[in-house]
Amino acid sequence: MRFCSVLQARKAVVKQIDGGYLVEEGFWGFGSGSKHATHALLKLNDRESIQQSKNLGMMLAVVPMSEVTIVDDWYTMSLKGSASNSLKIINGVIPENYVVTQDMKQVGSLPVELNGRDRYRPYVQLITSITTGISAILGLARGAVEYFVEKAPQKGITMTIHTSQAAVGHIQSKVGLATMKVESAHLHISRTIGNLERHVQNAEQFSLKEIAQLQTDMTYAAMLCWEAVDLLMAESGGSVIADSNRLSQIFRDIRGGSNHALTNQQSFTTAALHAFESMP
Known part of the structure; x- marks a missing residue:
């Protein structure tokens, strides 16, 4: 698999549903390697959602590029070949086992049960x-x-x-x-x-x-x-x-x-x- 990743959503309207998460509207910039990736690693939080729910922590989702729309907006003076286009999802469902949730208050701890x-x-x-x-x-x-x-x-x-x-x-x-x-x-x-x-x-x-x-x-x-x-x-x-x-x-x-x-x-x-x- 080849990944592109965006660790800060510009907009992420996400609801938890049975078995996963519904992304009603998501927009991420910039997804470096978007045109060469098979999957995207996307943060399902934007600034507004983090401020509204301090316990939400950080959610990172693995999403096949077939379910992501690549926005043609990468016109820059540098890193031109990185294909760092913005990414968009409308009404997409992400299974729960494709999402990693991390409590930022506990970033310094390492659960002992992980091997x-x-x-x-x-x-x-x-x-x-x-x-x-x-x-x-x-x-x-x-x-x-x-x-x-x-x-x-x-x-x-x-x-x-x-x-x-x-x-x-x-x-x-x-x-x-x-x-x-x-x-x-x-x-x-x-x-x-x-x-x-x-x-x-x-x-x-x-x-x-x-x-x-x-x-x-x-x-x-x-x-x-x-x-x-x-x-x-x-x-x-x-x-x-x-x-x-x-x-x-x-x-x-x-x-x-x-x-x-x-x-x-x-x-x-x-x-x-x-x-x-x-x-x-």
Whole structure:
């Protein structure tokens, strides 16, 4: 199966019925990979429903794409190939066993009765952030460094005596700094995965401070990756503004990806501060 996912509904009018849930009206944006997916992972809560029922928690539903309408509205400056179209469901029924309900107040606890892979179920949103969010940004940053290093030996600097970027000292320094930013981002992401694995395997509860650390690690990693690509762009000359330039494509994509709610420094820094303020 191939999934696209949206973890925040713009509108979700959902009623519980015998054996499942009736989605009277649902609208989600943006469903990355929508045109290539076999199933959608959709949050059945919108902001209004969460405010009206604080005990509702988070509901994530697996829905075959055959039951979802793809809205043709993805026209952007970056991530053009992600097919992140909006998704719509009208009067659709989702069986109960295709819905995961998570009480957000208990996000730090791991039910002891869960075994095997089921022990990861309480952390669906965190796992999604790692697999479809920050991992893609890290891959883009690595690709930017590899592309620049591949082209530098044969690329001169216009209106100078330099016939190879690779032979210029300050460019070597910038590439080294960009590389270390990407490697540092990798370390932060590895720590996030390690912390998740340790808590799941030992059935340990996450503290609010630890949750804030996970969020901060991922968003800081995204910032490092974006900064690394920005350094390389500054040394790439005027030709880098062409739409066909691969580094230009990566630059636009990583900027768009870094603005996502799962990896945006501003949104997760705010969440981390709230977590710390809630600690006794």
